[in-house]
Amino acid sequence: MSTSTLSLPRNRDGWRAPVALAGVLAALFVLPVVIDDAFVYHIFITICIFAGLSTAWNIVGGYAGQLSLGHAAFYGIGAYVGMMLVNAGVTPWLGMFAGGGVAAVVAVAISYPCFRLHGPFFALASIAFLEVFRVLALHFSGVTGGATGMMVPLETGWMWMIFQDRLPSLIIAFGLMLLTLLVAWGLRQHRWGFYLVATRERESAARSAGIGTVKMRLLAVAISAALTAMLGTFHAMYLTFIEPGSVFSLTFSIQIAMFALIGGIGTVFGPLVGTILLVPVTELARGWLGAEAVGLHGFVYGSVLVIAVLFMPDGLMSVLSRFFGAGPAARDDDGAGATTSAPSRTQAQRAPIGDVVLQAEHLDKHFGGLHVTNDVSLTLRKGEVLGVIGPNGAGKTTVFNMLSGFLKPDSGRVSIRGADGHFHSPASPGDFARLQLGRTFQIVQPFAAMTVEENIMVGAFHRHPAVADARRSAREIAHRMGLARYLDDEARGLPIGGLKRLEIARVMAMEPRVLLLDEVMAGINRADLQEAIELVRAIRDSGVSIIAIEHVMQAIMSLSDRVIVINSGEVIAEGAPEDVVRQEAVIEAYLGKESVDAAAQ
Structure with missing residues (x-):
């Protein structure tokens, strides 16, 4: 739509x-x-x-x-x-x-x-x-x-x-x-x-x-x-x-809804177009045929609706928009018209890791009789990248949902240091966002029918309520993320790598202090992988603290300052990446006990 x-x-x-x-x-x-x-x-x-x-x-x-x-x-x-x-x-x-x-x-x-x-x-x-x-x-x-x-x-x-x-x-x-x-x-x-x-x-x-x-x-x-x-x-x-x-x-x-559906649901002028098409036909038929036309309006509406669904699923406005909006939109001369697809980054000296900005204490979560997470605790410091690894179904995304307010833990709590220097325990995703925590999703979630620019603007509104300011911020973010050439394209048309970059751009437009990345490297090719690593590194160097769930070990090893390993809902290892991946419990979690025993022999 x-x-x-x-x-x-x-x-x-x-x-x-x-x-x-x-x-x-x-x-x-x-x-x-x-x-x-x-x-x-x-x-x-x-x-x-x-x-x-x-x-x-x-x-x-x-x-x-x-x-x-x-x-x-x-x-x-x-x-x-x-x-x-x-x-x-x-x-x-x-x-x-x-x-x-x-x-x-x-x-x-x-x-x-x-x-x-x-x-x-x-x-x-x-x-x-x-x-x-x-x-x-x-x-x-x-x-x-x-x-x-x-x-x-x-x-x-x-x-x-x-x-x-x-x-x-x-x-x-x-x-x-x-x-x-x-x-x-x-x-x-x-x-x-x-x-x-x-x-x-x-x-x-x-x-x-x-x-x-x-x-x-x-x-x-x-x-x-x-x-x-x-x-x-x-x-x-x-x-x-x-x-x-x-x-x-x-x-x-149903009649007034049908006018919008035929004209173009979700558009400003679609209902007007649908009404102009249908009302004269039915009213003229009633006037000319009198009593013989009883029920004719239902036949007319049904026929036009079938035609619209078959040939114009987005309504008449989809056809009119192609005519009236043909041709590429000219960019304002603000640098947003760059055609490069590679992210634009400036080199920044990484600041030293600072104080704790997020802490999760003894998080437990049950779904019915299934114990998904069991006494999970972690901390994140300012400017740090904390990698979260573990086999599929280990409970990593459930932890992320609790860290961002989408799930309420059965016990335990999540605290974030606010701008006032005190820790707060937010209760909803909106509260987490107000404390400048942003997140991506394991399955990328773009606003598919909105343009790339509008997607990023949704995030920018969090810090820039005025439309003009949000648009300006969105274009700056798009330029830095290598998305400037796609600003007027609908998000649904981007490849998977572009969609993941767009989701990061939307979150970064919120100007977060804490960023949760849920498998942003999954499913992208090797060239895009290196670009994504560089992008995350640039975000880190800007002072944003990052927690990243990732299966791509190249990314985890090159980006993480610390790594925690979750298996069966429990933290089984924590430490420097090169030390954690060698631990027997971690190898067993990924490969199984039989593989560990075979390697020992």
Whole structure:
């Protein structure tokens, strides 16, 4: 799934995208005014409403990657709150904000327990609560009108959003659509937008970068619900009548999600494109065929969806982006346009090893009846490289997960010396990141649909909250890591060596004092191996303390100041690399007792 936003490309054809977008938006407003037909007005008003609804859905469904199949619940809340306030004499201009606020609170209450779990819980919960609200609207007929529905008092004028002419309704619908598009665009350009996409792509990597993944999803669903409810208030006033079966409709929810899916889920303007394609076809069919077209919109949506999935799996925006963004983006003249693939490093005199910066004491971890780690203790000093070796399944990665907050030890503790000179015992990956501990993963975890530059920016935001500052820092890091030529490429296209280097670059952009490297040398060729060793050595010489799990003995022997050996969850040896690898217990752990006995004979 691409995250292209049809942003303004920095090349000689950069005028195409903004001109096309301005032309589309102008046409949505000008064409019905020029044609001046009530039915055409209705079609374009419907396009604006559904484009806004789909764009609002896309904030949580596309950016945050949380499939909401009951999003009409928030639309219905906005419709009912707005209409009830109108019946109480309150203008819908205030009612839409009241409905938006109620919808945001309800969305957070529904989503919070779901976002702390993994799997389809949010999608199922959204459907369940959609049905709950429909039943409640039917039950409390004294307030909602029940099955007979609720009609708005027919008082015309701007104060009540009811007009004899269609033009004022088009102005409001167009304005609300623009508001939703601006919110979606602004969010995607903001640090929060990067965080949402990172959370969607790789939650573990996002948490290691200090991102509060649950908080970001709650922010997305609150914004999405509020915008949906505001549009629901206006749509209710436009229709002048609502009833539970139509506003709390599963079909309606799927419909607004489908516009985003066909146009380009996760993009800013994809929902608008999908709506412009589908709404006129279905509305014209209904108008021309009347009762004979009942259910035709479902056939149209299904047919277009099948075509899109088969030929444009990333939506229509994937095609449009190739046209509007063709050609390589020109680099700013800041050194980031270097074409070399080799890391750029400056020679630094290595500082002497200092005081302890991290200590783990008596770490125990059980998974059911399996004792994974048993009384593991270690220390790491400033500027030191501590190598961790051991056979597969020895518990090394479990130790790493406890050292970085991804697993809580059953007993024991991990302490990190903070900038204040005192030791702290963090509780979560975000706490570890705030204490300037960064980590990589055994299975590399890039944000695949983001560019190389955006991947590194996610790490840079930890120290540079402003987008411009984070981008500048990311380019500097990319240049040093030999990734400058790939800045505009999606991470999914990098080879394994490039992905590992990218993950290190993202972590280094956080400016860590302690770096945990989990098998960063595994699976790379000999040339890349030597580059990786030099890169780690340069990081060490900059004063960063490193703990490295590694099976490549060449790297362990050349980089490590000390080595600990873990086998069956226990530390069985510790010391200088050349001494540790000769110990009988270490050889036995790797080769087995029979090999040791045979060598002795």
